[in-house]
Amino acid sequence: MKKIISNSKTAVITFCVGVSALLWLLAGSPAPAGAADEVIKIKAASPVHVVAHRLTKDSYQLFGDEIEKRTNGKVKFTWFFGDSLVKPAQSYEALKSGVVDVCVVAAYNYPHLFPVTEGLSMPFAVQGAAHAADVAWKMYQTMPELQAEMKDIKFLGLFGSDVINMAAMNGRVIKTLDDMKNLRVAVGSGLVAEMAKLMGMAAQPLGYQEVYMALHRGMAEATLFPNAPLRSFKITEVTNTHTIGNFKVEPILLAMRLDTWKKLPPDVQKVFDELTPSWARLSGHTLTNEGTWVMEELKKRGDQFYTPPPEEAAKWKQAIMPMYEAWIKKLNDKGLKGQEIYERMQKISAETKVSDTPEDEWWKQGRIGKRTEQ
Known part of the structure; x- marks a missing residue:
């Protein structure tokens, strides 16, 4: 009996010591997942933009900093630029897979x-x-068909590359469709290649990162390339003439993985929602501003510029109409009303003026793509 009592006392003492130790360890341990003081780490990537691109600092990093600021440090961004983590052609898969x-x-x-x-x-x-960026936001707000495309992600915004023009080598100025016939052009996407072929060019579809080497090695005579990144992608080193057709932009989507979004606390979700149209607009303004001064610098350098007269531009627009016809048919084949969507988009584009949406205050912490020494 005495032995039993002794063992019981020992057990009680051991239990108390164990509980005390456990409480001490818990007090000094990191907060469990979901606790108020836990830092939410966001891994973010922009595989389509190299580190030297203005968007990396002027938009993406600034956006991450603003999220951190508005959440009082609850969210922390880590950015990966260029193909350091994700290849451009695998950006959507990388997001979906986590x-x-x-x-x-x-x-x-x-x-x-x-x-x-x-x-x-x-x-x-x-x-x-x-x-x-402004047109895309209005489309997203008013077109259920566009919203439906984003159902598998958290939509954070949509904007376009800077406007695409033609840059050529060796002082050659491209002025007409006849000049474009069989012209070897390096392009960054299949959609640009399709446009180039309809205008008579011999398009070589590459990734945008490969265009410089194609020109440098003589594989192409010209490129259809956005204005803003001509400098950061080194296209300015191998071209010296510019045909200003203002041909098109490339749509760029800002998105969050849906599983990540669902795990965020409501107050953090609210901050992301507040900045959704603004981030895309900042990105668009950054590119437009950068493109403006890049072209001004090239004019000062002595590059030749050509803008087609209205009658020639009309021929170019007529040449690419099969792209619209094919797009409308594609929408129809998916059970959508292609012609109606086309007309709504055209109406929104015609009614939208960039001057109606001034710069947001938080953008002014950075350069917004403008020419500065920062």
Whole structure:
């Protein structure tokens, strides 16, 4: 009996010591998942933009910093630029599979997934990057068909590349459709290649990152390339003439993985929602501003510029009409009202003016793509 009592006392003492130790360890341990003071780590990637691109600092990093600020440090972004983590042609898959939480998706590489969004990439549909961002937001707000395309992700915004023009080598100025006939052009996407072929060019579809080497090695004589990244992609090193056709933009999607979104606390979700149209608009304005000063610098350098007269531009627009016809048919084949969607997009584009949506205050912490020493 005495032995039993002794063992009981020992057991009680051991239990108390164990509980005390456990409580001490818990007090000094990190907060469990979901606790108020836990830092939410967001892994983000922009595979379509190299580190030197203005969007990396002027938009993406600034957006991450603003999210951190508005959540009082509850959210922390880590960005991966270029193909350091994700390849441009795999951006959507990387997002869906959880390789990243937030991704800048090259929507122009996924016309089969985003057929309504593809309308933004039609030639002469929008005026440039900033205009595309405003048009895209109005389309998203008013078109259930566009909203339906985003059902598998958390939509954070949609904008366009800077407007695409032609840059050529060796002082050659391209002025007419006759000049374009069989011209070897390096292009960054299949949609640009399709447009180029309809205008008579011999298009070589590459990734945008490969265009410089194609020109440098003499594989191409010219490129159809957005204004803003001509400098950061080194296209300015191998070209010296520019045909200003304001041909088109490439749609770029800002998205979060749906599983990541669902795990965020409501107050954090609210911050992302508040910045959704603004982030895309910042990206668009950044590209438009950068494109403006890049072209000004090239003029100062002595590059030649050519803008077609209205009668020639009309011929170019007529040449690419089969792209619109094919797009409308594609929408019809998917059970959508292609002609109606086309007309609504055209109406929104015509009614939208960039001047109606001024710069947001938080953008002014950065350069917004403008020419500065920062």
